[in-house]
Amino acid sequence: GENVEQHPSTLSVQEGDSAVIKCTYSDSASNYFPWYKQELGKRPQLIIDIRSNVGEKKDQRIAVTLNKTAKHFSLHITETQPEDSAVYFCAAISTGRRALTFGSGTRLQVQP
Amino acid sequence: DGGITQSPKYLFRKEGQNVTLSCEQNLNHDAMYWYRQDPGQGLRLIYYSQIVNDFQKGDIAEGYSVSREKKESFPLTVTSAQKNPTAFYLCATKTGANYDQPQHFGDGTRLSIL
Numbered sequence: 001g002e003n004v005e006q007h008p009s010t011l012s013v014q015e016g017d018s019a020v021i022k023c024t025y026s027d028s029a030s031n032y033f034p035w036y037k038q039e040l041g042k043r044p045q046l047i048i049d050i051r052s053n054v055g056e057k058k059d060q061r062i063a064v065t066l067n068k069t070a071k072h073f074s075l076h077i078t079e080t081q082p083e084d085s086a087v088y089f090c091a092a093i094s095t096g097r098r099a100l101t102f103g104s105g106t107r108l109q110v111q112p
Numbered sequence: 113d114g115g116i117t118q119s120p121k122y123l124f125r126k127e128g129q130n131v132t133l134s135c136e137q138n139l140n141h142d143a144m145y146w147y148r149q150d151p152g153q154g155l156r157l158i159y160y161s162q163i164v165n166d167f168q169k170g171d172i173a174e175g176y177s178v179s180r181e182k183k184e185s186f187p188l189t190v191t192s193a194q195k196n197p198t199a200f201y202l203c204a205t206k207t208g209a210n211y212d213q214p215q216h217f218g219d220g221t222r223l224s225i226l
Binding site for chain 2 (some may be wrong): 001006009031034036042043044045046049051053068089093094095098099100101102103104105
């Protein structure tokens with residue numbers, strides 16, 4: 001089955017700096033990679049996703065990059081703000097599977 | 113995702129007791145999922161269902177049971193066989209059968225042992 005590893009487990013940055021969270025996956029057939037943001041005590045919410053036919057996708061201050069050869073993908077947040085503080089989860093799925101496999105999460109803290 | 117309703121928000125279980133967590137959706141989504149969230153461990157799949165009257169075990173199904181009698185509803189029962197049930201339980205849904213569609217989550221139920 002799929003295994004997704006996520007690093008770092010915690011990340012602290014100064015407001016305005018960039019943050020990068022990295023995930024690696026084991027199943028070379030995986031081809032859909034969403035990222036979720038979960039604020040304390042709330043539901044995870046999709047913030048961006050990428051499919052394997054593209055190498056990068058951007059949405060304002062958020063971007064995701066995918067390296068299929070190395071089987072890793074990363075979330076980039078630029079110009080971080082205190083409201084970006086949350087736990088971020090990466091996930092992966094392949095055509096043959098029916099449910100996402102999630103990473104263990106990264107707690108991002110943006111210091112004002 | 114206002115179309116997914118989980119209840120109750122908080123639930124307490126006594127020793128030897130079965131409890132049922134509710135998940136209702138009005139999004140007309142075919143697929144529904146139950147995840148368990150423990151601190152530092154991400155989300156682990158308990159059960160999922162692609163269509164009515166059919167469901168499959170996930171990675172940690174032992175001590176849990178589900179039913180899918182209606183498209184809108186996917187209740188999860190935490191049985192007394194689940195010895196460590198304290199966790200945050202999340203229900204999710206997904207439209208259609210395509211694998212590459214995002215899952216949408218409910219607000220969760222926090223279960224604790226009395």
